[in-house]
Amino acid sequence: MSNEMNNPHQEITHPQAVAIPVPTGHETQVAEGHGIHHHEPFITKYIFSQDHKMISKQFLITGIIWATIGGFFSVLFRLQLGFPNDHFMWLHTIFGNWAPNGQFTPEAYYGLVTMHGTIMLFFVLTAGMSGTFANLLIPLQLGARDMASPFMNMLSYWIFFIASVVMFSSLFVSTGPFSGGWTAYPPLSALKDASPGSGTGGDLWLIAVLLFFISQIFAGINYISTILNMRTKGMSMSRMPLTIWGLLVTAILGLLSFPVVITGLVLLFFDKHLGTSFYLNSIYISGHALPNVGGSPILYQHLFWFMGHPEVYIVILPAMGIASEVIAINCRKPIFGYRGMVTAFFAICILAFLVWAHHMFVTGMNPYLGAFFVLLTLLIAVPSAIKVFNWIGTMWKGNIHLSVPCLFVIGFVSAFISGGLTGIWMANSAIDLDIHDTYFIIAHFHLVMGVASILGMCAGVYHWYPKMFGRKMNNTLGYIHFWITLVGAYLIFWPMHYEGLAGMPRRYYDYAAWHTFAPFEGVNTFISVVAIVVFIAQILFLFNFFYSIFKGRKETDPNPWKANTLEWTTPIHPGHGNWIGEIPEVYRWPYDYSKNGIDFIPQNVPLGPEEEIEVAKENQPQPV
Amino acid sequence: MWLAIAGICMFFAAFTSAYIVMESHSSWQDFKLPDMFWFSTAIIIISSFTMHLSVKSFKEHQMMRYKTLITVTALLGLLFLIGQGLGFSNMYSRGITIQWNLSAALIYIIVSAHMLHVLGGVIALFIIFARAYRRHTRTYDPVPVEVVATYWHFVDGLWIYLYIFFLLIK
Numbered sequence: 190m191s192n193e194m195n196n197p198h199q200e201i202t203h204p205q206a207v208a209i210p211v212p213t214g215h216e217t218q219v220a221e222g223h224g225i226h227h228h229e230p231f232i233t234k235y236i237f238s239q240d241h242k243m244i245s246k247q248f249l250i251t252g253i254i255w256a257t258i259g260g261f262f263s264v265l266f267r268l269q270l271g272f273p274n275d276h277f278m279w280l281h282t283i284f285g286n287w288a289p290n291g292q293f294t295p296e297a298y299y300g301l302v303t304m305h306g307t308i309m310l311f312f313v314l315t316a317g318m319s320g321t322f323a324n325l326l327i328p329l330q331l332g333a334r335d336m337a338s339p340f341m342n343m344l345s346y347w348i349f350f351i352a353s354v355v356m357f358s359s360l361f362v363s364t365g366p367f368s369g370g371w372t373a374y375p376p377l378s379a380l381k382d383a384s385p386g387s388g389t390g391g392d393l394w395l396i397a398v399l400l401f402f403i404s405q406i407f408a409g410i411n412y413i414s415t416i417l418n419m420r421t422k423g424m425s426m427s428r429m430p431l432t433i434w435g436l437l438v439t440a441i442l443g444l445l446s447f448p449v450v451i452t453g454l455v456l457l458f459f460d461k462h463l464g465t466s467f468y469l470n471s472i473y474i475s476g477h478a479l480p481n482v483g484g485s486p487i488l489y490q491h492l493f494w495f496m497g498h499p500e501v502y503i504v505i506l507p508a509m510g511i512a513s514e515v516i517a518i519n520c521r522k523p524i525f526g527y528r529g530m531v532t533a534f535f536a537i538c539i540l541a542f543l544v545w546a547h548h549m550f551v552t553g554m555n556p557y558l559g560a561f562f563v564l565l566t567l568l569i570a571v572p573s574a575i576k577v578f579n580w581i582g583t584m585w586k587g588n589i590h591l592s593v594p595c596l597f598v599i600g601f602v603s604a605f606i607s608g609g610l611t612g613i614w615m616a617n618s619a620i621d622l623d624i625h626d627t628y629f630i631i632a633h634f635h636l637v638m639g640v641a642s643i644l645g646m647c648a649g650v651y652h653w654y655p656k657m658f659g660r661k662m663n664n665t666l667g668y669i670h671f672w673i674t675l676v677g678a679y680l681i682f683w684p685m686h687y688e689g690l691a692g693m694p695r696r697y698y699d700y701a702a703w704h705t706f707a708p709f710e711g712v713n714t715f716i717s718v719v720a721i722v723v724f725i726a727q728i729l730f731l732f733n734f735f736y737s738i739f740k741g742r743k744e745t746d747p748n749p750w751k752a753n754t755l756e757w758t759t760p761i762h763p764g765h766g767n768w769i770g771e772i773p774e775v776y777r778w779p780y781d782y783s784k785n786g787i788d789f790i791p792q793n794v795p796l797g798p799e800e801e802i803e804v805a806k807e808n809q810p811q812p813v
Numbered sequence: 814m815w816l817a818i819a820g821i822c823m824f825f826a827a828f829t830s831a832y833i834v835m836e837s838h839s840s841w842q843d844f845k846l847p848d849m850f851w852f853s854t855a856i857i858i859i860s861s862f863t864m865h866l867s868v869k870s871f872k873e874h875q876m877m878r879y880k881t882l883i884t885v886t887a888l889l890g891l892l893f894l895i896g897q898g899l900g901f902s903n904m905y906s907r908g909i910t911i912q913w914n915l916s917a918a919l920i921y922i923i924v925s926a927h928m929l930h931v932l933g934g935v936i937a938l939f940i941i942f943a944r945a946y947r948r949h950t951r952t953y954d955p956v957p958v959e960v961v962a963t964y965w966h967f968v969d970g971l972w973i974y975l976y977i978f979f980l981l982i983k
Contacts, residue, residue: 406820409816409820410816410817410820413816414816444816444819444820444823445819445820445823446823447820448820448821448823448824448827449823449824449826449827451824452824452827452828452831453827455922455926456831456922459911459918459922463911463912464911464912465911465912465915465918466915466918467831467835467915467918467919483835483838483841483914483915484835484838484915485834485835485838488831488834488835491834492827492831495827
């Protein structure tokens with residue numbers, strides 16, 4: 190690998206030698222960038238690629254396809270919830286037996302809900318998010334040629350791809366996809382006869398999710414070892430951009446939590462197919478007692494939520510990292526409280542492993558035990574608040590450029606606050622006992638983790654799109670996409686708080702039998718209509734994204750956002766090795782914006798004479 | 814490698830905590846572990862020892878002794894797997910099948926999960942073994958050997974932990 194990158198171009202001045210904001214002429218760089226990859230055959234360049242940038246695009250595009258499917262499923266089940274009495278004959282045309290008479294059967298409805306959860310959480314917000322941004326940014330922002338193990342990186346994508354294929358195929362099984370909820374609680378998931386989806390659909394679900402976890406463990410090992418070992422000269426840990434800190438903590442969380450749920454799923458598999466009874470105890474199906482005794486379904490919940498809670502941080506932490514980076518760039522100000530941000534990441538990481546049972550307050554756990562989990566859960570509000578405070582602090586008196594990524598980040602902060610505050614409510618077991626399994630929970634986690642992460646991910650896509658494809662996305666479409674998405678998200682999830690407080694349970698197929706919930710009929714219809722509008726708005730994004738890959742305006746500036754981090758010192762079309770010639774050296778932290786009257790000072794610019802005096806002053810021993 | 818080990822630790826920690834949870838249940842039935850496990854424990858401890866010696870001789874560039882020792886380690890690893898398999902067949906012949914009781918099912922699953930990890934180690938050993946016997950290669954880079962050795966000591970330690978855990982918890 191090093192040969193092809195070092196030899197032919199050694200005489201060319203590389204961007205590091207360039208003085209502050211003046212970029213090297215882009216024409217020569219484009220030509221060089223192509224030159225490196227001239228002879229690469231299609232199959233190793235685009236399909237079985239070991240280039241981290243290509244793998245990142247593969248993760249992103251797979252994630253986008255899954256997001257479209259998952260989002261479409263949510264529109265479908267919202268049709269049932271919003272219009273329980275209407276018959277849409279086109280549903281029957283498309284879905285056949287799933288929707289006889291133009292209405293989804295309860296089984297199909299549960300299948301849609303389950304698939305929406307699994308796809309969105311695992312395939313979009315975990316693999317799509319970490320896979321895209323960790324692969325793209327870790328080597329580029331740290332100054333590495335590629336990941337620590339490019340082969341393992343490729344392997345992790347292709348295992349994820351197989352998982353995707355298995356999951357996708359489960360949608361076409363005659364008994365329907367798995368329909369026991371994304372948490373797959375036994376005994377429903379452990380017994381083939383419990384529901385139609387628990388048979389073949391459940392098996393495929395189990396295999397797909399196991400493969401997915403394995404792929405993410407591989408990826409995580411790679412991310413952590415790259416971050417620890419492959420930083421360029423001068424890039425100490427304390428000079429890493431916050432995106433990298435976020436991705437590092439995400440990978441640590443995944444590495445320590447995914448094996449635990451694999452254990453839980455392996456035991457589930459044994460229960461299902463080999464006659465063990467880890468989770469089964471004295472169950473009757475259609476009047477007959479099953480032979481299984483001695484198990485406990487609660488054990489599964491412990492193993493599952495030990496992964497399940499860190500999982501929500503795995504989803505949100507990369508978005509937090511992206512938000513920190515994008516907000517500093519767009520406010521032309523150093524990030525407020527860098528060390529506080531890093532500390533908060535680690536505080537969240539530790540607490541994430543100590544709070545899983547707050548998902549289980551209603552399982553009959555000892556209230557004294559519950560009290561510990563209440564306390565630890567409430568503690569998470571502290572690092573989260575530190576982060577929110579720092580983002581707002583960065584914006585305060587900043588020179589805010591309301592670019593598309595910046596708007597998405599502000600939307601992210603807003604959704605994170607709105608969803609996070611209700612988290613403090615339900616962390617209290619006394620309140621949770623009342624609102625558990627209601628729409629209040631749905632509103633909470635969609636805002637704080639779903640909407641917020643998606644907004645963060647969009648910010649990342651808009652921000653790093655020029656780096657990925659060398660072209661720009663359309664700004665106007667971006668603004669329209671943002672406003673419909675943000676306003677729509679609030680219109681969808683805000684009313685759900687009221688429904689939840691009124692006790693409306695989640696996962697129900699039809700509320701017609703309860704007079705209590707009759708007043709919410711109009712609200713449900715309203716939510717469904719907004720959901721359809723928001724889904725259509727995402728088509729704008731899809732169009733913008735795919736059209737711009739081929740026809741977008743060509744990026745001519747290697748550093749379009751005037752950012753400090755190293756990825757913008759590479760050519761517009763970086764080859765497999767990222768930098769032509771030597772890797773730049775790092776002399777400063779990544780947030781020197783508006784310092785000493787200079788708009789931005791990239792990390793690879795050596796300290797000026799004034800700054801050296803400052804540093805010397807700081808290092809002087811203080812008089813005691 | 815240390816990161817992978819951390820992940821594997823979590824995997825088995827989850828298993829053993831499941832064991833502790835299950836053990837308190839009223840229908841739990843204890844049974845005698847097959848004596849064969851003592852034999853395989855001895856084997857894997859010896860293999861760790863030979864692994865250590867082979868790394869040492871690799872660093873001293875004594876390639877003949879290194880090759881012999883790495884072969885012995887790999888064979889001992891295989892022997893360990895056979896020992897575990899015989900232990901299973903002993904349990905099976907006593908009527909302790911996977912459906913018999915949760916205790917048996919957990920032992921089967923945990924021990925076979927560990928066996929899979931040992932198998933991974935044996936495959937890694939065979940790879941560096943094949944490398945050592947390939948002609949024309951004269952590399953003295955100790956890193957691959959050391960990584961395999963770290964892993965090997967880890968699966969050894971893991972088994973000792975698991976076995977002591979099984980013995981003590983009864």
